[in-house]
Amino acid sequence: MKKMVITRNIDQTHISQIKDIIPDWELIVGKDKQIWQEHVKDAEIIAGWSKGLDEYCLDPQSKLKWLQSWSAGVDYLPLEEFNSRDFFLTSANGVHAYPISETIFALMLGLTRKIHTYVKNQQKKTWHHANMGQEIHGKTIGIIGVGTIGRETAKIAKAFGMKVLGVRHSGMPAHNVDEMYTPNQLGELLPACDYVVVTLPLTKDTYQMFGAEQFRQMKASAFFINIGRGEIVVEADLIQALSEGTIAGAGLDVFEKEPLSNESPFWEMENVIVTPHTSGSTEHYNQRVVENILIPNLKAYLSGKVPPINLVDFSKGY
The missing domain is CATH 3.40.50.720 (NAD(P)-binding Rossmann-like Domain)
Structure with missing residues (x-):
């Protein structure tokens, strides 16, 4: 069974919307590392980033094909290392x-x-x-x-x-x-x-x-x-x-x-x-990431297409 891991706490409505799109996949959702750490090595899709994930994403045995960042900026990610791997990276650009x-x-x-x-x-x-x-x-x-x-x-x-x-x-x-x-x-x-x-x-x-x-x-x-x-x-x-x-x-x-x-x-x-790096904070953040970016990208990915929204060009860094 294919796996998708979301390293964020999202509401049940959005979990149900995603499950409806991937009914035959195992979906793991939660910010707590204890929830997802045993699953990320087998995940084909990971949404969200958390400290320590790079060791799984860059492992030669990783099944990762697509990483959806939960942030607009991706400068904190190991982009050079990612560039040598065969997976897509999309950002949350636009939610802010x-x-x-x-x-x-x-x-x-x-x-x-x-x-x-x-x-x-x-x-x-x-x-x-x-x-x-x-x-x-x-x-x-x-x-x-x-x-x-x-x-x-x-x-x-x-x-x-x-x-x-x-x-x-x-x-x-x-x-x-x-x-x-x-x-x-x-x-x-x-x-x-x-x-x-x-x-x-x-x-x-x-x-x-x-x-x-x-x-x-x-x-x-x-x-x-x-x-x-x-x-x-x-x-x-x-x-x-x-x-x-x-x-x-x-x-x-x-x-x-x-x-x-x-x-x-x-x-x-x-x-x-x-201000303490809070300019992007909003009550609608998760909703916009899931509904405007993650779900449309997921539908495209499942149909065999490259995720079209906010695909990161590793050479440019955004």
Whole structure:
């Protein structure tokens, strides 16, 4: 009997939907390692990732044919080793578009309207204007990475009457993006932006993409938002840029090392909002992974096709 292992706790409705598609398979579901560890070596399909799974996936005797990641980013997986094996890898790209775009604008609005400053003042019972006077309407946003998250962010930006500049590898136009650039044109885009939003995955090409040079190219009044990956930024250069007023502020959900160290200057900076890598968190996460990605991919796989949704190109890293 063929096996499918899901290393996540999902509700009974979704378990039943999957069982209906693979009635002759053994389906093992649960986040607890004790539930799945005796089964993964025989699993043809694994959905979700957990520490220690690589030893099973890379075992020469593994029956694995398809791994469905439960996260959009796959930079934490041993992609080079996977590339030498004969199985498909699909990501959960797309499930974050709504929650992350909401977080992006929460950070932008918070910094612009000094909400973070007022929250601190509230805790101290301090009534102070804090020299607040900026607004988002009519400003220019640069979205570095116009994928599903970037496109949703661009759509929301248009509700604020913003000019939207975008960066994508292909340079192809996208709806709600007024001007599209390629990564090698980043220096042309940055000086025009009031907000620079990084939504990129971490790859060999995006590693430390933002450093001192890029921050110098930005306006002194500009805000930097990163919800992609911390390693895309040279953190020491960002700290210096924020300290010296090279840029106005930053909203950061991701960092070079997580959890963020207690010694990090980011915690104490008045022009920084820190969130603990939670921008993608949502009550609808499992539902979207299962219904929008896993089930359609499973149906395609069973019909002999390559899983079509979010198939990872090992050479690109996404």
